Amino acid sequence: MNTFFSTLKDSRLVSQITLLLLGGIIVLATFLRVYQVSTLPPGLYIDEVSIGNNAFSILKHGTDEHGVSYPLWFKAFGEYKMPVYIYLVSLCMTILGKTELAVRMPSILAGILSVPLLYGIVSLLIRKTKQRELSFLPLMSAFLLAITPWHVHFSRGGFEATVALALYLFSLYAFLRYGRDKKIRYLWISFAVLALTVYTYNSYRITAVLTSIVYLGYLWRVMKTKKSFFFPAAAFLIMLLPILIFSVSSAGTERFQQVSSFSTYKNLPLEKQLYILPMDFLNNYLRYFSFEYLFAVGDQNGRHQIPGVGLLYRVEFIFMLIGLVMLIRDKKGLLFYLTVFLLITAPFAGALAIPSPHALRSLTLVIPLTIMTSLGVLGAFMLIKKYRLLTVLLILMTSLVLLFEMNYDAHLYTEHYAKVNVLDWGGGYKATALEADRLRTSHAGVFIDRNMGQIEPYLAFYAPHLSYTIVDVSWNKPKELEGKPVLFIRPDYHDLHKEHLLNSLYLPDQNKTIFADFYQL
């Protein structure tokens, strides 16, 4: 191992091999995020459809679904969505059209970009280190982020959090570049992109503010002339003004009211709230550091991970612990401060809300955990590098277990997920909309039972030309349509005699559940 390191030392080969390896990692990251992405996860979930409809409306008419021209906040299902992701989807739709791929494309690209960004960040963090082995840390971090189930999964769905994370990483990278090169343009970029994260995903309202405080604290200490960072910081605050105003409005607090863990206690007397609320926050916060949550079962939301599989690979567990010990032992330098800062602040926003833990709201946590695990991997090899046989064995064992886990997860994802979690991803709404669209020409009208749930956004996405009427269960065919065939779509009520049934739409699950019945009346 030592000979290997010394051969590479001071050689131009190092940078070429590093670049080659990074390229390979990016290719791997791309493959894991792109493979069958239109159909896996199995269908668009309700928020993705809403994003798609708004993005398409912006592209075609310059307004959102509700007719508001180029809005900063998009009204959707009792909350307001942040604008960045929707406008990005709109951009993707100019090339890809109104497709599932277009809705997921910003997230996919952000997921892929996060890998080289993390590489860049870790490279800047360790640039002053004298330990040769640590020079592999950026590559190891990039590799682990590329394959981490937590990050891969959220990169494959239309999740705003993935884009927000990539922007956040970009802001950190620019800030670290400023620290190295002292060029003020990096500071501008860093603050501007940090402000943009707030307009991408709700959790960053807290994360970005905490980060900006750290940025300012650092700048206050290191900069001789305070006014040089005054303008970027002021610009950051100005950029945040709209969201600050929005956040205190009733519309802005609506989402927080819905998901706040504190709303459960709002009827308690103030003195009780004073000792319960901090404890509730602490309790929620600690859940994010549960090994069971991270490595075994995740947050148990079918949309957030494959059931029975954690957010990280199990084999990472031991390396993460070694990494933590190493981090504390060498507690000097930027690597320590940034990792600990991210570790502490990442779950803050999630801990304020329910359900907790929430894998999506705490996606930022994947970064410090990945850095720690990478540090642990290198640390383990540094510990045993004298014993060649042991080193070979460790590499072999770790690779084998990792390979098995990757294949196991891939198997569950491709074979089980689409069957078991189909309802988490829109169920049979897409198929229902397409079937209704196919049958509309041969019918005088289309009527849909109210109990079909959230079908309307799906109809708007997949069958925009379909005109239909939502009716109650007790609906009867109107007299003016007597003699003309009409299509009636309803859930399966387990009727014994299904007269006039055209066809039934089955879910791809094991029980062959009927999702919708199509009647010709």
Next chain:
Amino acid sequence: MKKILLSLITVISIGYSARLWFVCQKFIDQFYFSSLDLQLRMVEAIHTDSQTPLFFVRFFHNKLTGSLIDVFRSYVLYYDVRFLLSLVGFTGFICALAGVYYLLVERKHKLLYVFLMLFFVFPFLSIFFRSIIPYQVWLIGFSLIVCVLSIYGIYRLKWNTWLLSVFVLSLLVTIWYQSMYTPLVLRFCML
């Protein structure tokens, strides 16, 4: 003298936290390995894989893989931050962490490695042998191991005003956490 006093306070705080656990009959099921659960999960997984080639079904869903996954899940539960906090309190937890850290990094006091080893091996014994030894024995055993590690942590830490403040704060939080938040114990044990 200061360290003896701090150790004493820590042991009392651990006892104060652990007392809540004696109302329980056993840990929740996830703490133990169950071959029946495993069998049911296997059946469900194989059923879902009805159209997958048999080789892959057997490769991914077999008792060896399933057991390893289940044991891993139970094992990490013993190191769940909230479980340890509700078992030994914040003070015990922080000091025990310091103890484990110093044992791993400094590699002194070989005798204490027995406790470190027990700390990591103990859950395995509990996972497999729950029916042989009563729950209370596991509880007392695990608390004692953490107790020893936390006392070691107290002896190794270089106490200054800042650390003492953290210690006092952790004591206050322990009292607060344990007196106001009893239901947390019920997340991990059965009455």
